[in-house]
Amino acid sequence: MATLLQDKYEARKAEVNARFEQLRANEEELNRIFAKIYNMEGEVPIEVEDKYVSVARIFDTADEIPESYKGNKYVRTKRDEITSLLSYAVGCMFGRYSLDVDGLVLADQGTTVDDYLAKMPDPAHVTFMPDADNVLPITDDEYFDDDIVRYFIDFVRTVYGEETLERNLAFIAEALGGKGTSREVIRTCFLKDFYKDHCQTYKKRPIYWLFDSGKKNGFKCLVYMHRYQPDLLARIRTDYVHEQQERYRAQIGYANDALVSAERGERVRLDKRIKKLNDQLKETIAYEEKLHHLADQMIKIDLDDGVKVNYAKFQDVLAKIK
Known part of the structure; x- marks a missing residue:
């Protein structure tokens, strides 16, 4: 209903x-x-x-x-409540929580979707499946099938229904605050605010880690530390960063082609877009080199060492915790 x-x-x-x-x-x-x-x-x-x-x-x-x-x-606002909803939704995307069972589901080191399914009352009929590869990309447009905003909208649709989806997204956007459509506001929140809120909630010991290429938002993604595997950085590099670079190159090509016949006002817009895309491409190229260096090391982590020790192993490619 x-x-x-x-x-x-x-x-x-x-x-x-x-x-x-x-x-x-x-x-x-x-x-x-x-x-x-x-x-x-x-x-x-x-x-x-x-x-x-x-x-x-x-x-x-x-x-x-x-x-x-x-x-x-203990005082909270509507925004705090919606931020908690976003956090719970991301937990469901990673399999930490489930709409089918109470409490924590995946909270042991190296757990997988198979472990998640094994804990379901009916593995063949799971209400909301977690992400298969433990990588949720956060970009300023929808480039990937498992784009975090698309995934979040699926979560809202699953929990509250298709009929009220747009009204619920509008309510969420109004609570978060910002300019643009509901989806644009939600995307901006994931790009700019979600990780800051997450780190504050977990007292600067985040369980979701943000891989972040830099200020141009060339590429970001969340991963769940409990599902970390030594090949994770290699998969982020090849399956996401490389793919993102190709998309930027394609978008730059389309924009340059459009410039040929564009009117003056449209040329200004296209010039700005081309500059932005070039900046993002440049940022991801530099970021890919850092990822490559760490990915080749196949770094292992031990959850018993704590977040601070493990986070430091990837400090060159993770967002700074402020």
Whole structure:
């Protein structure tokens, strides 16, 4: 049955905020009881300030958060809730989570899609399949079949239904904020904000790693560290970066051909596009050399060493954690 994400959000907000007020009421009642026991009624505060209630409270926007809540680390906004949805969706794309079973699914070193299927109640009928090769490309346009935005839209369609897909994507985009169509806003979020939010959630110890060619967004992809295999970098290089370079060359060729008969205004647009594509191609060529150097080493990791140690082994090709 088709479902509106906005309705789900409003229901969650009501539940979370009711829990917030219930905890406050419980704490104030305890204060009254102890004040009475120790004969301190009228001498100690009974009311619990907003910033000291230690469960979540949701506001639609940051502008709606009253001053009295400042300092409460549990306060959340609609954007925070949607960011959590994106994170859960990516977890399903990697097989860390599943729509078919509760809890963690793939969380051991070197696990594969076969391991995922083995944990399903009906392996022949899985609601949402994780990505086969543990590589989710993030580019400024849809170049790959497993493009992360396309995959996310499939997730929303699967969970909430085809009938409400566009309305749900619009709700997600409105919560994230930004310019453009719903899909453009979501793509921008994955390009610019998702990894920063992920690193913040995991206290600078990310479990999804961002391979990043640089500021021109020539090529980015997410991988799940628990599914890492020593040949992963070689596959990223040959199956994705090389393919992306060929697409850039093709796009540059098409744009140059179009310049021949383009009007003045169109020529300006095409010149900008050609420059951008050339910059991205140049960036990916330099990045491919770094990947090649590391891929040839077939580096192994040990999850017991922790994220910091393992991440450092690939620091030349991974996004910097700020």
